[in-house]
Amino acid sequence: MSASPGIPDIPGIPGIPGILAVTWVTPLAGAILGAAVLAPLVALWFLKLRRRKRVIASTLLWTRSLADLRANAPFQRLRFNLLLLLQILAVLAIALALAQPEADGMGSAGGRHVIMIDNSASMNAIESVDEAGKVIEPPIDRLTLAKRAAKARVRELLGGGWFSLGASDVMVVAFAARAEIRAPFTESIAALESAIDAIAPTDESTRIGEAIELARAFTDSQNRSDTRGERVELDTGTIPTIELYSDGRIADIGKLALRDGERIVYHRVGTAANNCAVASISAERPPDAPDRIQVFASIANPMPERRQVTLQLAVNGTVRAITPDPVDVPAATDSEGAFIPGRAQVTFRPIEQPSNAAIEVAIVEDDALRADDAALAVVAPAKRLSLLHVGSGSFIVKALLEGLPIERFASITLAEFDAQVEARSLASYDVTVLDAVAPKSLPPGRYLAFGAAPPVPGLTAFGAHEGVYARFVREDHPVFRLANLDELFVSKMTAVQADRSFQVLAEAAEGPLVLSFDRDDLHLVYVAFDPLDSNWPFQRSFVNFVANAIEHLGNVGEAVATRSLVPGEALTMRLPAGSRDAEIVAPDGARIKIVPDAEGNISWGPVERAGLYRIEFLAPGLDARATRFAAVNISDATESRLAPLESLALGNTNVQGISVAASRRGALWPWVLALGLAIVVVEWWYYQRQVRV
Numbered sequence: 001m002s003a004s005p006g007i008p009d010i011p012g013i014p015g016i017p018g019i020l021a022v023t024w025v026t027p028l029a030g031a032i033l034g035a036a037v038l039a040p041l042v043a044l045w046f047l048k049l050r051r052r053k054r055v056i057a058s059t060l061l062w063t064r065s066l067a068d069l070r071a072n073a074p075f076q077r078l079r080f081n082l083l084l085l086l087q088i089l090a091v092l093a094i095a096l097a098l099a100q101p102e103a104d105g106m107g108s109a110g111g112r113h114v115i116m117i118d119n120s121a122s123m124n125a126i127e128s129v130d131e132a133g134k135v136i137e138p139p140i141d142r143l144t145l146a147k148r149a150a151k152a153r154v155r156e157l158l159g160g161g162w163f164s165l166g167a168s169d170v171m172v173v174a175f176a177a178r179a180e181i182r183a184p185f186t187e188s189i190a191a192l193e194s195a196i197d198a199i200a201p202t203d204e205s206t207r208i209g210e211a212i213e214l215a216r217a218f219t220d221s222q223n224r225s226d227t228r229g230e231r232v233e234l235d236t237g238t239i240p241t242i243e244l245y246s247d248g249r250i251a252d253i254g255k256l257a258l259r260d261g262e263r264i265v266y267h268r269v270g271t272a273a274n275n276c277a278v279a280s281i282s283a284e285r286p287p288d289a290p291d292r293i294q295v296f297a298s299i300a301n302p303m304p305e306r307r308q309v310t311l312q313l314a315v316n317g318t319v320r321a322i323t324p325d326p327v328d329v330p331a332a333t334d335s336e337g338a339f340i341p342g343r344a345q346v347t348f349r350p351i352e353q354p355s356n357a358a359i360e361v362a363i364v365e366d367d368a369l370r371a372d373d374a375a376l377a378v379v380a381p382a383k384r385l386s387l388l389h390v391g392s393g394s395f396i397v398k399a400l401l402e403g404l405p406i407e408r409f410a411s412i413t414l415a416e417f418d419a420q421v422e423a424r425s426l427a428s429y430d431v432t433v434l435d436a437v438a439p440k441s442l443p444p445g446r447y448l449a450f451g452a453a454p455p456v457p458g459l460t461a462f463g464a465h466e467g468v469y470a471r472f473v474r475e476d477h478p479v480f481r482l483a484n485l486d487e488l489f490v491s492k493m494t495a496v497q498a499d500r501s502f503q504v505l506a507e508a509a510e511g512p513l514v515l516s517f518d519r520d521d522l523h524l525v526y527v528a529f530d531p532l533d534s535n536w537p538f539q540r541s542f543v544n545f546v547a548n549a550i551e552h553l554g555n556v557g558e559a560v561a562t563r564s565l566v567p568g569e570a571l572t573m574r575l576p577a578g579s580r581d582a583e584i585v586a587p588d589g590a591r592i593k594i595v596p597d598a599e600g601n602i603s604w605g606p607v608e609r610a611g612l613y614r615i616e617f618l619a620p621g622l623d624a625r626a627t628r629f630a631a632v633n634i635s636d637a638t639e640s641r642l643a644p645l646e647s648l649a650l651g652n653t654n655v656q657g658i659s660v661a662a663s664r665r666g667a668l669w670p671w672v673l674a675l676g677l678a679i680v681v682v683e684w685w686y687y688q689r690q691v692r693v
Contacts, residue, residue, distance in 0.1 A: 034095035086683035093676025111241060112185060113157055113170045114215045115150050115192075118246035118269075119143055119199050120176040120206040121567065121610075121639040125247075125272050125368040131659055142270040146245040147196050149267060149660035153243060154192045171215065171240070172196055176204035177568035178606070179211035181218065202608040203371050203567040205636040206250045215240060216259075245269055248645030248657065251638050257651030266648050268657030273643035276300070276307050276329065277372035279343065280635065281361050281564075283379050290382040290405065290551075291354040294347070297361040297375065301329040301342035302641040310364040313348050315357050321348050322364070332641075341637055356381045358612050358629045372640050376612050376631035378562045385554040388427075390417045391435030394530075396537050397450065400546055401433060414439060430554040436530045444521035446553040448546075451494065451530035456517055458499035459526070465493050465510040468529075472507040478552045479505065479514075479525060483544040488536055493529035525549045564631040570605030571613060571630050578620035587611025610634050 123146065128139040150172075157170055172183040172195045183195035219240055242264040258264065279300035283293050301307045308326035312319050323346065330342035346361075362374035384407030389398050391411065398411055410429070412420075414437040420426040421443055429445075436451035447454065453461040470485035485506055490513070498504070498515055505525075506514035517524040536542040565571060575582065577600045584592045584604055588611075596602050596617070607613070613630040634640070648655045 033098050037091045090676050090679040097673035114240045115243045116173045119174050121203040121634050122249050124201050125642050127270050127272050131271050143201050146269045150196050150245050151193045158189050173211050174199045175211035176202045179214050203610040203634050207252050208250050209252045249638050266655045266657040267660050268644050269660050270644050272368035275367045275369045275642045277640040278375040281375040281377045283377050292350040293353045294350040297346045299329050299344045302332050306331050314360045320351050354382045372634040375633045378629040378631050385430040388429040388432045394435050397435045431550050446523045448549050449526045458501045460497045461494050463495040465495050468493050468508040471509050474505045477505050479548045481548050483541040490529045490534040492533045564633045566635050568606050571607050572603045575600040576619045579617045582617040585614040607632050
């Protein structure tokens with residue numbers, strides 16, 4: 001990329017000519033003043049002065065007097081006079097000052113320009129100090145700074161300075177996770193400024209690839225001038241200059257490369273770097289206390305210094321806990337080009353919350369970007385499981401199940417179970433426990449089986465083993481939480497062989513002890529021995545295992561906390577069929593009406609801002625409005641790293657950034673006015689000197 005011949009490049013920006021552009025705020029006023037004063041001034045020098053007769057004692061001054069008479073004789077050729085020159089210069093300077101000239105630092109490179117404005121999450125950072133260390137009062141966000149600078153640039157490009165080449169037309173593109181053309185190529189300053197003003201902030205990640213492709217596609221579509229309708233090759237004069245307004249934190253910038261003839265100017269926005277973020281949040285209900293919630297959070301520090309932050313836990317907007325001591329978060333590391341933010345994990349004590357709730361973990365201290373200082377999780381209400389016991393009269397397993405905190409319990413014999421399955425009249429239960437019995441068939445469902453091998457494809461029973469000890473246990477599996485098998489002795493177990501669709505959770509030297517099987521419509525935990533044939537009922541681990549297995553099977557495929565969205569995704573949810581009068585309430589309080597389909601499905605988006613969204617609706621048969629929640633969190637670590645990049649690397653091209661403060665328009669008229677006044681002083685001094693002589 002090369003600049004125009006004879007035009008010097010801007011330092012650090014290859015291919016962008018540095019041209020001084022001068023525009024005028026009130027040019028007509030200056031022209032009127034100059035015309036009104038200059039003509040009479042020159043005319044006065046043509047007029048002959050009337051002089052009084054005096055008697056003098058010498059003719060020594062006659063030569064000077066004759067020259068003065070010739071200069072003041074009307075209709076005589078005007079001779080050079082320094083006083084007249086100084087007076088003309090003073091009038092011109094004052095007239096130019098009245099026209100209010102302003103200098104544009106960047107000038108105009110001519111041709112087409114595409115103004116790309118980054119409106120991602122990091123552009124919401126608040127700037128309180130500029131690059132010179134001067135306090136900005138009041139503080140302002142980066143996006144506003146970028147929009148101001150972009151509008152000034154539009155006036156520079158299309159305002160018509162005397163020394164400007166003049167841009168032919170300008171396009172405006174806003175980009176974050178997605179790109180959008182806000183104004184096609186136009187020469188209308190008003191339309192471009194209106195389009196820039198309409199760019200709203202988002203909390204999305206930053207991707208510029210789509211914006212670049214949009215600009216290229218739009219440029220290509222404007223260059224189909226061949227009479228046969230075939231695309232013609234673009235000359236470098238039609239390839240636009242990209243004016244990028246961003247902090248440079250662009251995830252896909254390293255994957256892009258400029259085409260031949262493409263030029264880019266990187267207007268660097270912002271200086272703030274102080275930030276810490278809640279990177280993730282999760283919640284779960286302990287199996288032994290389903291009415292309680294335990295919350296876990298991860299804190300990320302993108303700064304090169306250690307940080308200490310205070311966290312607060314809020315439920316439905318009410319603060320329920322605060323960390324007693326500040327959380328120490330390690331500094332970020334940047335080794336061999338790999339940036340790793342410092343992280344700290346925080347676990348809150350369980351809190352009572354049987355109903356559904358919106359859980360928020362937030363950093364108390366202020367920093368430059370508040371949007372990533374909080375993370376939300378929507379927790380479903382505590383689920384009370386229903387259990388069906390199928391057995392031959394064993395009291396140990398049945399008594400244990402009856403003692404669990406469940407909503408509904410029933411016990412039937414194997415014959416009753418087989419009959420109901422055959423008649424397809426089996427009632428629906430969350431978990432069915434097969435107590436040392438093997439039914440003829442297993443309908444879809446969730447099963448905990450002891451002893452006899454259930455009829456599941458891939459599982460084959462071929463005998464029995466005696467005197468067995470556990471040799472291997474997958475202690476990381478949920479069913480073995482606080483349930484070890486170190487002291488387990490099994491006097492008799494079923495010998496089984498399982499294919500690869502089963503997972504071995506515990507194993508003896510003789511074969512599998514505990515297996516699990518998961519299919520879309522069938523979930524099974526199988527214990528290959530009857531508890532009465534072991535010492536397990538006398539150990540606490542047996543109670544914990546049964547409770548864990550029931551909890552695991554009853555909630556398999558169901559998360560305690562619903563998945564949170566990230567800005568840029570669509571909000572989708574299934575309401576009860578027949579729901580009506582639905583509204584989405586955004587974090588800022590705005591209400592958006594939405595119509596569910598016949599099955600109750602809703603879809604809205606993409607969601608641009610992080611926060612808690614409420615979905616209010618009328619369910620069939622209910623008069624009161626129901627409410628559901630959706631959480632939207634910033635999860636992109638790049639957006640939390642606020643320090644602006646000094647330069648951008650696009651393929652083999654390195655583009656040096658220019659601060660938006662360095663390319664602002666400066667007023668020249670005070671200097672021109674000062675020059676005019678200085679000329680008046682010099683003219684007065686020279687005139688007084690001439691008079692004394």
